[in-house]
Structures are given as structure tokens and as C-alpha cells.
Amino acid sequence: MIGPQAAMLADGKRLHLNHGPIDLIIEAFGDYAEVEAAYSQAKVRFATILTELVEELAALRAPSTTIARPFRGRTAQRMEAAVSRLASGKFITPMAAVAGSVADEMMAAMLRGRRLRRAYVNNGGDNALFLAPGEEMKAAIAGTGHSFADRVTIRFDDPVRGIATSGWRGRSHSLGIADAVTVLAEDAALADAAATLIANAVDLPEHPAIERTPANVLAPDSDLGARLVTTGVGALDDREIAQALERGLLVAEEFVARGLIVSAALFLKGQSRLAGALANETRRSLVHA
Template identity: 70%
Template sequence: MNGPQAHWLADGRRLHLNHGPIDLIVEACGEPAECRAAYTQAVARFETILIELVKELPELRLPAFFLAPRDFAGPTARRMEAAVMPLAECFITPMAAVAGSVADEVLAALLAGRRLDRAYVNNGGDCALHLSSGQSMISAIAGTGHGMADRVTIRAEDGVRGVATSGWRGRSFSLGIADAVTVLARTGADADAAATLIANAVDLPGHPAVERALARDLAPDSDLGDRLVTQGVGALSPGEVARALDNGLAVAEDFRRRGLISASALFLAGETRISGSVALAAPNKHKAKETAHA
């Protein structure tokens, strides 16, 4: 595996950071000198994140326990544990929040001592956002292969600083059948963890049209072990789609009532459920200064 890599994308505005499985797109907006300093800080912090996580990986793959937080050494690992603790009444490991936590950690480094108007760190679709007073950002979400490529506008006053998406079509395993579940929350880590559990809940247990396999058979070191993860979803009736989405919506509404998330959008087979205030718009109808993709 190569060491940490950093280079500018062709547009000259966005920084690409890569190290092993971590692949980030970073953009900062503000005074040029502030942006240059911010990017330098982000690169410096990124250099050791993966190394720190690998040192604590065995413990990070173990389930979290409600009201019994572990004392991890690395700041990213501590973000992961903090994000899953409120959800630990059911099975969840800190790995459910790894992408969002890395995005949060790099964004924190980007912002330290800097004055920026807007910024984001996109970690494979899980994003950490910065919006100064009066600023807004449009995020593209839920490109699930069903013609959905919606946009959601996030304003500074909304208090949303994290956007994450989970589902069986994504890069991580899912226990459910959601094409995508996008969550808006206070941090990238919070959004990541909640999206994982809501997507797991969009499900029809035992349905013959759903292809599943043991997580450990697909990835021997998976934190999901002997749990069945979704590998394919066949034809479902409209009633079945509605039932699966409603199962996930119940979890999303519970999280929102508890103040764990701000809003979520659930997608399956061309149908949608919304929890909270998510103003979805058709693609290309908005022109934004910055667009983060989740």
C-alpha cells in the first residue's frame, strides 16, 4: 500500500487525499491565504489518520455497549465510538461511523484557526460540512440507479454539518435492502452511524427475492461476522416495498425524536420516505457555489 497521497483535481479547486481505503475530496472557500493555510493543515493531519486507526482496529471492530464507552487513543477512533454509543442498544460497532469520523477529523484540521466561508470533506459520499453564518450548500444525494439524483439545500442555521448515505448498493455491507438512505445530522460521524442502522431496518427478513451471504465469507475480517448481508434484491411488490420502507422510517423517526439526526431520506425501488425537513429538488434546477455529494 502506498503512503498518503495529495494532489489537486483538474479544476484546481478541490484537493484529493488518498491513503489505502480512505479517499477524500476536500474543498475550502474563503480568502485565498486562508484557504491555502487550511489545505496545508488538512494534508498534515491526513498523513497519520489511517496509521492511527489500524493500531486500534481490532477493538474498533467490536460492538459498542450502551453507557460503557471505551477509551480509544486516537481522536478519529474516539469520534467513531461517540457516534455509535447513543445507538448501542442494538448491534453496532464503531466501524459504522468510520467514514464520517474521518471526514469530521480532516474538516476539524482544515478549520483550525482559519476563517472560511464554506468547506466540505467528502469521504466516498459521507460528508462533513462547514458553513459560516448566512452560508448554504447544496448536496446531491441518492443516485441509486432509479433515475433519482436529488438535491438538498443545507443552510448554516439548520445545524446540519454531516451528510451520509448507506444501503446495500454502497461500498460497505448492509443488513437491509435499501437502495440508499441519506441522513442529515450534526456531524459526519453521527450521520454515518444513523444511516447504517436505518438502512439495516429497511428490510423484509427472510424474503426469497433477497440474496444474502455471511459477512465473514465475503470479508473474513468484517466487523459483521456471521451476520447476513445483502448481495442482491429481486422483484418486490408495491406492498412489500412500502412495508420495507416503513420499517426503516420507524427507526428514522425514532432517531429524529431523540435528537440524534435532523432528517433522512429513504429510497427503495423508486419509492421514497422522508423523515424530518428534507426539501428534495429535481437535479439541475439549482445552481450552487459548492456541491457536496452523498
């Protein structure tokens, strides 16, 4: 494996960091010297983040419970903290929060001692956000095009600093059939883990149009073991699509009610469901752009 790579993109504004499966796009806004210092801090932190995860990988692939286990690395600690909050009655491992946790850890490294206006760390679609007082940021929502605005505006006063998307077509395996589930939460780790569980719940168990394969056949070291993951979704009628989405919506609404996430948007074959702030027509701060 090639070691950590760092380069500015052609626009001269965004930093690209890559090491193995981790691929980050980072952009910070503020005074030039502060932005440059933040990027330098990000490069330093990125140099060891994958190595630290690999050192604890076996435990990170093991199921979590509501009692968080101790880990040495800060990113691993973020992963376990996020999934343990969601683990009640559900199968989940810290790997469900790995992309979001890396984004959060990189954001924390960038901000240490710095004065920025706003920033984001995009880890393959899972994003950690920073907003100074008075600032706002527009974020795209995956899976749109179904009578749902494709962007939301997140302001400093909104309790959202993480956005993550999961689904069977994504880069990670899913137990469900959602085209996409996007979650807004207090940090990227929690958004990542919640999106995974909600996407898993969007499902029609044993439906003949859905193709499934044991996860460990596709990836022998998968944290999902022999659990069946979705590899194809055939024709479904409107009733079946609605039924699958309602299954996921129940989980999303549970997470909203428990204060674990702010909102979720669920998409499957042209239909969508919204939970939390995005579904609240009277929202005053978190609004469609």
C-alpha cells in the same frame, strides 16, 4: 500499501487525499491564503489518520454499547461517541461511523486557526460541512428520482453539518435491502452511523428474492462476523417495497424524535420515505433547492 497521497484536482480548487481505503475530496472557500493554509493543515493531519485507526482496529471492530469506551485516537473517539449514542438495543460497531468520523476529523484539522466561508470533506459520499454565518451549501441526495428533489440547501442556521448515505449497493456491507438511505445530522460521524442502522432496518427478513451471504465469507475480518449481508435483491411487489421502507422509517423517526438526526431519506426500487425536516412541509430553513 502505498503511503498517503495528496494532489490538487484538475480544476485547481479541490484537494484529493488518498491512503488505502480512505479517499477524500476536499474543497474550501475563502481568501486564497486561508484556503491554502487549510489545505496544508489537511495534508499534515491526513498523514497519520489511517495508521492511528489501524492501531486500534481490533477494538473498533467490536460491538459498542451505550457506554462509550475510551480510545486513544481522535478519529476512533469520534467513531465510538457516535455509535454509542445509537447503540441502545441495536448491534453496531464503531466501524459504522468510520467514513463520517474521518471526514469530521479532517474538517476539524482544516478549520484550526483558519477563517473560511464554507468547506466540505467528501469521504466516498459521506460529508462533513462547514458554514460561516450567512453562508449556505447545496447538497445532492443519493437515490433520488422518485418525486423527490435531488438537492437540499443547508444554511448556517440549520443544525446540519454531516450528510451520509448507506445501502446494500454501497461500498460497505448492509444487513438490509435499501438502495440508499441518506441522513442529515449534526456531524458526519452521527449521520454515517444512523444511515447504517436505518438502511439495515429497511428489510424483508427471509424473503426468497433476497440473496444474503455471511459477511465474514465476503471479508474474513468484517466487523459483522457471520451476520448475513445483502448481496442481491430480486423482484418485489409494491406492497413488499412499502413494508420494507416502513420498517426503516420507524427507526429513522425514532432517531429524529430522540434528537439524534435532523432528517432521513429512504429509497427502495422506485419508492421513498422521508423523516424529519425533509418531510416537514412547513420547514423554513432546510429546504429543497
